[in-house]
Amino acid sequence: PEKWLTYKRFVCERTTAQGRRYWDRDDNAIEAALRYAGRFAIRTNAEANPFKALSIYRLRGQVEQDFNQFKNWVDGNRLRCTDTAYWGKLQVCTLATSLRMMAIKGAHDREQGNRKIPNNSIDCLFTILKQIQADKRHTANAWVTRTITKKQRDMLALLGLKIRPGS
Structure with missing residues (x-):
């Protein structure tokens, strides 16, 4: 039945x-x-060269993904504010989206x-890294991380971050 719905327009009934x-x-x-x-x-009416117009058109998927991340991942859809605050919020969200995309690209490359990347999700990667804790030394103005698991070290390596010994 599904194939008939798809292909019935290409056949016709005839009589001998x-x-x-x-x-x-x-x-x-x-x-x-x-x-x-x-x-x-x-x-x-913006581009006369058809090949350049086609290459620009093919970027629409990336633009849609960027807007999705802007709206949903960095709360860019909550822009109900004054004009000055609007531009400030837009700058912060653009910076956050850029950093997030750089982290995703770097992690995929590594x-x-x-x-x-766990579950192919940068959010899962960041959740694993949020579990890293550091304590401030009582005798100095320095922070010391608690024990970092192998999985956390691997996630840091995906982002290109190195752990200093003794930190």
């Missing part, structure tokens, strides 16, 4: 001279369906073997 009915492919319907297959039109 003896009155016998049979199914035949509809070449006109197939030709009409394939006329623009793999082609599309981009209408723009993935190897068992060292991978």
Whole structure:
């Protein structure tokens, strides 16, 4: 039934001279369906070069992903404020989104073997790193981290961060 719904427009019922009915492919319907297959039109008044316009158009997925991250991951959709605060919030959210994208790209570039981003989610990676704790020394103005697990060390390595011995 599913295939019939998809392909029924490409077949038609015909009758022979003896009155016998049979199914035949509809070449006109197939030709009409394939006329623009793999082609599309981009209408723009901003770019005259069609190849450059196509390359810009193909970036729309990345732009949509960036807006999604801006709105949902760094709370960029809560911009109900004055004009000055709006621009400040926009700058902070743009910076946060840029840092987040750099962290994702760097982590993907450093993935190897068992060292991978957990669940392919930077949020999971940051959750693991949030568990790292540090205590301030009583005798000095310095912080000392508590024991860091192997998984946490691997997540730090994915971000290109090195742990100093004795810290």
